Amino acid sequence: MHDLEFEQVVSAYYEPLYRFALSLSRSEADASDLTQQTFYIWASKGGQLRDAAKVKTWLFTTLHREFLGTVRRQGRFAHHELSSVESELPAIEPDAVSRMESAEIMAALMSVEEPYLAPLALFYLGGHSYHEIAKILNVPPGTAMSRLARGKDRLRARLSLQMQETEGKIVPLPRQHAG
Amino acid sequence: MNNDEAKFILRARRPGGPDARDAAFAEALAHARRDPELATWFAEESAIDAALFAQLSAVPVPSDLKHAILIGRKVIKPQPWWRQSVSLPTAVAAVVATLLCIAFVGLREPREAALDFSRFNADLTDYVGSRYGLLFSPKLATANMGYLGAGGSELHYRSARVEDIRRWLTENSGHGACEFPARLKDHPSMGCGMLDWRGKRVSLVCFQVGTDLPKDKVYLVVIDSADLPDPPKGASPQFTTRGEWTSATWRNGDFVCLLLGYGNGETLARYF
Numbered sequence: 001m002h003d004l005e006f007e008q009v010v011s012a013y014y015e016p017l018y019r020f021a022l023s024l025s026r027s028e029a030d031a032s033d034l035t036q037q038t039f040y041i042w043a044s045k046g047g048q049l050r051d052a053a054k055v056k057t058w059l060f061t062t063l064h065r066e067f068l069g070t071v072r073r074q075g076r077f078a079h080h081e082l083s084s085v086e087s088e089l090p091a092i093e094p095d096a097v098s099r100m101e102s103a104e105i106m107a108a109l110m111s112v113e114e115p116y117l118a119p120l121a122l123f124y125l126g127g128h129s130y131h132e133i134a135k136i137l138n139v140p141p142g143t144a145m146s147r148l149a150r151g152k153d154r155l156r157a158r159l160s161l162q163m164q165e166t167e168g169k170i171v172p173l174p175r176q177h178a179g
Numbered sequence: 180m181n182n183d184e185a186k187f188i189l190r191a192r193r194p195g196g197p198d199a200r201d202a203a204f205a206e207a208l209a210h211a212r213r214d215p216e217l218a219t220w221f222a223e224e225s226a227i228d229a230a231l232f233a234q235l236s237a238v239p240v241p242s243d244l245k246h247a248i249l250i251g252r253k254v255i256k257p258q259p260w261w262r263q264s265v266s267l268p269t270a271v272a273a274v275v276a277t278l279l280c281i282a283f284v285g286l287r288e289p290r291e292a293a294l295d296f297s298r299f300n301a302d303l304t305d306y307v308g309s310r311y312g313l314l315f316s317p318k319l320a321t322a323n324m325g326y327l328g329a330g331g332s333e334l335h336y337r338s339a340r341v342e343d344i345r346r347w348l349t350e351n352s353g354h355g356a357c358e359f360p361a362r363l364k365d366h367p368s369m370g371c372g373m374l375d376w377r378g379k380r381v382s383l384v385c386f387q388v389g390t391d392l393p394k395d396k397v398y399l400v401v402i403d404s405a406d407l408p409d410p411p412k413g414a415s416p417q418f419t420t421r422g423e424w425t426s427a428t429w430r431n432g433d434f435v436c437l438l439l440g441y442g443n444g445e446t447l448a449r450y451f
Contacts, residue, residue, distance in 0.1 A: 010248050015240045022238070032244055039248045094226035102237040109235070123191075124228075124235050129198045130191040145191040145203075152190050156227070 010039055013059050016126050019106075020060060023121035024067045026110050034070075038063040060126050061136045064118065092160050100163070108158040116151030119144055123151075182217050185210045189221055194229075294377055296409050299402065300428060300437060302376060304421045307383075307398045307439045337370035344371045344384055353382040354401035357434045363399065363450040379406040388440075388450075397440040397447070403433060410435045416451055418444035427451070 014035060021031035021038075041062050097105070112120055118137055122128045128136065134144035185207040192198050192207075211217045336347040341364055349355030353373055366386045374381040382401045389395030404410035411417065416427035420443060427438040427447045440447050 007249060010245060014245050014248060018240045018244060019235065019238050028241065032241055032247070035244065036248050092227065094223070094230045097227055097230035097234060100234065102234045102239075105231065105234045106238045123193065124231055125238075127193070127232075129193055129201070131201070145188065149187050149190040155231075 006039075006043055009042065009055060009059075013056060014039070017059055017063055019125040020121050021063055021067065022106070023110050023117060023125060024064070030070075034063055034066055037066050041066070056126075057128070057132055057136060060122060060128065064136055092156050092163065096163060097159065100159070104162055104166075105159065108162055109155060111158050112151055112154045116147050116154055119147040120151040120155060123148055180206060180210050182210075182214065182220075185214075185217055186220065186224075190224065194225060293408070294379075296407050296411060296428075296435070299376065299407060299435075300419060300426055301421060303381070303400050303437055304419075304424050304426050304439055306374075307400070307424070335370075335372040339367040339369070341368050344368045347371060348373075348382050348384075352380060354403075354434055355382075357382070357401045357436060358431050359384075359399060360438060360450045363397070363438070369396065374400075376402065379403070394441045397438060397450070400437040400439060401431075401434050404430065404435045405433070407435060416447070418447065420444065 017038060018031055018035045021034040022028065025031050025034060038059055042059060109120060109124065110117070119130075119133050122133045122136060123130075130144045130148055131141055133148070134141040137144065139147075188204060188207040189211065192201075192204050198204060211221045335351075336344070338344055338347070341359065345355040347353070347355070348371055351373060353371070363386055366388045369385040369387050371382065371384040374383055379402060384399045384401075386397050386399070387395060388397055411428055411430050414429055414431065416429045416438070419426050419428070424439060424441060425444050425447055427444070427450075429436055438447055438450065
């Protein structure tokens, strides 16, 4: 593979791949390593891929496999189950999401447990359809759809919880009266 | 389909892209168009998704990540050809071609052909001239150090630094200890590789000596003098022209060196 072709692929996909890796590993250093490793595998094997339209799915599939391989080898990236409080939380609104910081939303996403995290990350960070998600995660399309629906519930519950916590920390200033 | 079923399906839908043509969503969308409550829910759902997409696409990526990926790729060792998987038709074609070559060579050349120095010189000149001398894509003929020409994949390690090349050759049973021509060291190396010449180990180092690629490349080839029955004895280069290529050959201790380049002897003499 020529350097030019390699650089084009890197330019097109390194950002969404990094964000996907960050959501899985929850560590910037590990996310960078996973992203680099994925491109090096692409450099050595990606030339065998005949269909350019499949490059994106190939890269995300490879990164996910590398992540799972690292988890198996090192027992790292252990996900901690969070207490489930979804049903008691108020619904969130689009404006509220827009007012939040990107980092807060990413933190909420990363707090979603598996098996819902990877489909959600592929949906929001990778821009994949549920069919592509099913292929990348090697699950039936119905399963991908179901995990997306449940994952979205969990993500919104965490966003709602985060918003409540933030609001609780804000103490209104005393009003100043004119005159 | 009731509203709960429609909501379940529509939550997996991405606006635009392949989902726009997916039949699985058509019925749920039609249901949403008929039911105002579901339509309101879906509009709200889509707005939250749009806000999430926008926010998450702003999550910062390390500023040096792209650079690190591109630089790192230059120092990874490509898979040797014998470890790369090939498709069945390619493998069959390769086997057939190999058998034909064996038959052809068997008919054309006597088995007892001497593996002497002149054979080595001619073989390597032909090999380098034919494998590395042709341009794959004129668009890539720039001063870019990463450009390797048609035979780029034959180079197992790439670096512009001669020290890196020496280290890699030494670590890979090559001829890293061989002294390179004095003036050649002023030019950036493009990479190196290990060849098998009739069962003998040969090191090959490619140098870029100008910007008119692939002509402005020269190749240093090194073999153990013990692997040749009649190695040259002199340390001064002797020039031989073969077609459009010239080789300079000399002895460097336990090594026999060939410098190969496009053009006549004057082209190569400037590196000594």
